[in-house]
Amino acid sequence: MKKKTAWEKYSSDDMKKVMEFSEGYKEFISSNKTEREVVKSVVDLVKQYGYKNLEDIIKNNEKVEVGDKVYSSIMGKSIVLFNIVSKDFAAGLNVLGAHIDSPRLDLKPTPLYEANGFAMLDTHYYGGIKKYQWVTTPLALHGVIVKKDGSKVEVNIGEDENDFVVGISDLLIHLSNAQMKKSGNKVVEGEDLNITIGNIPLTDDEEDKVKRNVLDILKKKYGIEEDDFMSSEIEAVPAGKARDFGLDRSMIMGYGHDDRVCAYTSLMAFLNVSNPTRNSVCLLVDKEEIGSVGATGMTSKFFENALAEVMEAMGEFSNIKLRRALSNSNMLSSDVTAAFDPNYPAVMDLNSSAFMGKGVVFSKYTGGSGKSGSNDANCEYIAKLRKVLDDNNVDFQMDELGKVDEGGGGTIAYILAEYCMNVIDCGVALHNMHSPWEVVSKADIYEMLRCYETFLKEM
Ligand code: MN
Ligand code: MN
Numbered sequence: 001m002k003k004k005t006a007w008e009k010y011s012s013d014d015m016k017k018v019m020e021f022s023e024g025y026k027e028f029i030s031s032n033k034t035e036r037e038v039v040k041s042v043v044d045l046v047k048q049y050g051y052k053n054l055e056d057i058i059k060n061n062e063k064v065e066v067g068d069k070v071y072s073s074i075m076g077k078s079i080v081l082f083n084i085v086s087k088d089f090a091a092g093l094n095v096l097g098a099h100i101d102s103p104r105l106d107l108k109p110t111p112l113y114e115a116n117g118f119a120m121l122d123t124h125y126y127g128g129i130k131k132y133q134w135v136t137t138p139l140a141l142h143g144v145i146v147k148k149d150g151s152k153v154e155v156n157i158g159e160d161e162n163d164f165v166v167g168i169s170d171l172l173i174h175l176s177n178a179q180m181k182k183s184g185n186k187v188v189e190g191e192d193l194n195i196t197i198g199n200i201p202l203t204d205d206e207e208d209k210v211k212r213n214v215l216d217i218l219k220k221k222y223g224i225e226e227d228d229f230m231s232s233e234i235e236a237v238p239a240g241k242a243r244d245f246g247l248d249r250s251m252i253m254g255y256g257h258d259d260r261v262c263a264y265t266s267l268m269a270f271l272n273v274s275n276p277t278r279n280s281v282c283l284l285v286d287k288e289e290i291g292s293v294g295a296t297g298m299t300s301k302f303f304e305n306a307l308a309e310v311m312e313a314m315g316e317f318s319n320i321k322l323r324r325a326l327s328n329s330n331m332l333s334s335d336v337t338a339a340f341d342p343n344y345p346a347v348m349d350l351n352s353s354a355f356m357g358k359g360v361v362f363s364k365y366t367g368g369s370g371k372s373g374s375n376d377a378n379c380e381y382i383a384k385l386r387k388v389l390d391d392n393n394v395d396f397q398m399d400e401l402g403k404v405d406e407g408g409g410g411t412i413a414y415i416l417a418e419y420c421m422n423v424i425d426c427g428v429a430l431h432n433m434h435s436p437w438e439v440v441s442k443a444d445i446y447e448m449l450r451c452y453e454t455f456l457k458e459m
Helices: 012-031 035-048 054-059 209-222 226-231 257-272 302-313 319-327 379-391 413-417 442-458
Strands: 069-074 078-083 094-099 104-115 118-126 139-146 152-157 195-198 232-238 243-245 251-254 280-285 330-334 360-363 396-398 422-427 429-431 438-441
Touching (some): 012 035, 012 251, 012 257, 012 442, 035 069, 035 078, 035 139, 035 257, 035 280, 054 069, 069 302, 078 257, 078 302, 094 257, 094 442, 104 139, 104 209, 104 226, 118 232, 195 209, 226 232, 257 330, 257 429, 257 438, 257 442, 280 302, 330 442, 360 379, 360 442, 379 422, 379 442, 413 422
Parallel strands (some): 094 280, 094 330, 330 422, 360 396
Antiparallel strands (some): 069 078, 104 118, 104 232, 118 195, 139 152, 139 232, 243 251, 360 422, 429 438
């Protein structure tokens, strides 16, 4: 087992690169906190690299040629990138995949109400969270409201330091005798996650004066009525930017490292390697945190459809070629995993734990209770990866998520494995997973980037 961390191999020049790369990453996660914001930024960025929109290609009946780069946005919440370097689709693809949705609190479709002089917003949490972590912390509201005429209003409240924030209250310790006796999952319950957004009443004598005042503000600022919330997707997320963590600036504390740390590094590697060994794909997908369901989740057919369209636009489509393209592919299915935490050693098996700073983490299998629900990667595939990563001096480690029968988790790996391609889970290990402020190591982010670049260049 490798004992040293990646930090110990870096020259001063490497250190500079590690720190520089992390600056771009901090900026990315600070300004892209929802799946829609990520897709929008990615589209803007890849256009600068010459990527063409697949929808336009289909609509205009255009051809795709070897050397072309194509993107397809799925409802603005998932995106797939293709780098086409060959007509030989049946040879298979190199696929990078990561998810861009993160745990948060979604507003309910009829969220606004008044209670005891406060205007409040009802939420339904998204993904697995410890609810007690989301109270007494500044929250921002991000999302879209679509009016009946189809026009779309973008909401982004609470990120500018001069902007206001919102938040959820918690009980003072002085009156918490009963609350403190509850079990952790009951201390703060789902229906208690109500966001306070206003307290000034209108001066008339009608009902709901505070709520109506808030509606007046919303009308002036966004031109929306209360009913417009019915067709909105608004997410309450931790307010504020990602920041360096630790006296030595070795780590980054930020919201939504899960899984934008793998999404950003996948994207950057994909753009850096313009000449991969074969046709390559980068999947940045929505809905992983709630089971990869829905039209924009990995279980939807969007990837297969987009690949079929690209092949069709090259005059290369046939059912059998599509199937061969998928089954002959290699994939790095990325997601974050748990880093060993000295505060909580009891849930980890020291021999099978990931450590911060020791590079990319590969998980042969995820799942729980006897590997249930996992993609168990083929050891033949792992051997090839070990070879190319060692040859390129990329630091990596093997882990499993905690002790046997301690819990477990899932990723998108098993969904792509259904095409009979080689898939393995890999990613960055972190602390505080699914909390408002997660922590990752800058060395691991950099090794992740180098791992993806090596995969695209050598596999
Ligand atoms: Mn997660
Ligand atoms: Mn994840």
